Amino acid sequence: MVNRYRAQLNQWKQQGRLRTLPKPLAPGRMHEQAESPACILCSNDYLGIGSNPAFWKAFLEQEYTLLQTDSYGFAGGACSSRLLTGNDTVCEEIEAFLVHAFRMEAALVLNSGYHANIGILPALTTRKDLIVADKLVHASLIDGMRLSQATVLRYPHLDMQTLEHLLQRERHKYDQVFLVTESLFSMDGDIADLKALVALKHQYQCMLYVDEAHSFGVRGPGGLGCAQEQDVLHEVDLLLGTFGKAAASQGAFVMTRSEIRDYLVNTMRPLIFTTALPPWSLRWTRYVLGLIGSMSDERAHLAHSADMLREQLAQTGLETSGNSHIIPIFIRDAHKAILCSEQLRAQGFHVLPIRPPTVPEGTERLRISLTAAHKEAQINSFAQACRNIG
Numbered sequence: 001m002v003n004r005y006r007a008q009l010n011q012w013k014q015q016g017r018l019r020t021l022p023k024p025l026a027p028g029r030m031h032e033q034a035e036s037p038a039c040i041l042c043s044n045d046y047l048g049i050g051s052n053p054a055f056w057k058a059f060l061e062q063e064y065t066l067l068q069t070d071s072y073g074f075a076g077g078a079c080s081s082r083l084l085t086g087n088d089t090v091c092e093e094i095e096a097f098l099v100h101a102f103r104m105e106a107a108l109v110l111n112s113g114y115h116a117n118i119g120i121l122p123a124l125t126t127r128k129d130l131i132v133a134d135k136l137v138h139a140s141l142i143d144g145m146r147l148s149q150a151t152v153l154r155y156p157h158l159d160m161q162t163l164e165h166l167l168q169r170e171r172h173k174y175d176q177v178f179l180v181t182e183s184l185f186s187m188d189g190d191i192a193d194l195k196a197l198v199a200l201k202h203q204y205q206c207m208l209y210v211d212e213a214h215s216f217g218v219r220g221p222g223g224l225g226c227a228q229e230q231d232v233l234h235e236v237d238l239l240l241g242t243f244g245k246a247a248a249s250q251g252a253f254v255m256t257r258s259e260i261r262d263y264l265v266n267t268m269r270p271l272i273f274t275t276a277l278p279p280w281s282l283r284w285t286r287y288v289l290g291l292i293g294s295m296s297d298e299r300a301h302l303a304h305s306a307d308m309l310r311e312q313l314a315q316t317g318l319e320t321s322g323n324s325h326i327i328p329i330f331i332r333d334a335h336k337a338i339l340c341s342e343q344l345r346a347q348g349f350h351v352l353p354i355r356p357p358t359v360p361e362g363t364e365r366l367r368i369s370l371t372a373a374h375k376e377a378q379i380n381s382f383a384q385a386c387r388n389i390g
């Protein structure tokens, strides 16, 4: 009965596409639990919060003090969906915090970015609707589109002209139209022109859905993301942020209008039919959210590190793209990408190869994601290691 799976596994191995779980990282997640620790260059801990034990310690101390008081609630599991008994007060505090920070009408906390993206579009669309998405949006958005009953069209990555032609041709055939994009693309490190998308949204009367998973915490003056940075926060109809990356926690949120939030609460299956996030995790998220707004120095350091590394990689003649802390180095061959990753590991750098189906065939790459914890010396040594392997 397992022959089919064995054959497929063997084929993936031959193609250089077999995925295996890497070794667990050491506590603090700055290096592997190996004798020769490596500098991690593939974590989404963009502000360095998850790898800084001081934050965790301060959080535990604060919680321990609260624990001494009678008012401290049960902090284990949520034990049911938010619609049953799992709706923790901390979850509502986080939503109130986000509403205040974004100055948008409503926030809805969800269990993960994946849950959010597979749930929102199916909940809000019908057969009469159209979803138009950037060709390179994340797998979770693709799964959400697959689960929805709407017609789905894709436009070439960041190509606003083709998107406009598409809307000119198709808009009149549909009831509602949803424009879907990431703001900072997770595998390419480039950034959507949200102003152009907002203009098209108005011209063709669409809803704009922006996934800020990789920009929340990192971009914009208060770390709210690219919509804040591009000054279009209040033009985005559905703004998704995650807690699992720069916020070093778990979960996600969508900022939207109150009626849409109410509608999602009534229809969104990955909210209704799953156990809510555990209260202890929500408490950590609440603690971290209190830090992010004031971490401008970390954001500036991260941006500076990214500029520096991009420049050095360009001097080495390596092909990269984008203009953010996520830097792909295109290798364009799965086996070579694995080899480069192994050679970099031997020089003390942990960088993973990204291969199909995560990225299109022929665009195999190493994905470097910098964090605010990386020091200038580490970045220089990494650029040198890249030169060494050519």
Ligand SMILES: Cc1ncc(COP(=O)(O)O)c(C=O)c1O
Residues within 6 Å of the ligand: 112, 113, 114, 115, 117, 138, 140, 182, 186, 211, 213, 214, 242, 243, 244, 251, 252
């Ligand atoms: C653009 C984007 N959206 C959503 C997600 C899913 O977020 P989460 O890890 O919270 O499920 C990811 C995860 O990598 C992502 O890159």
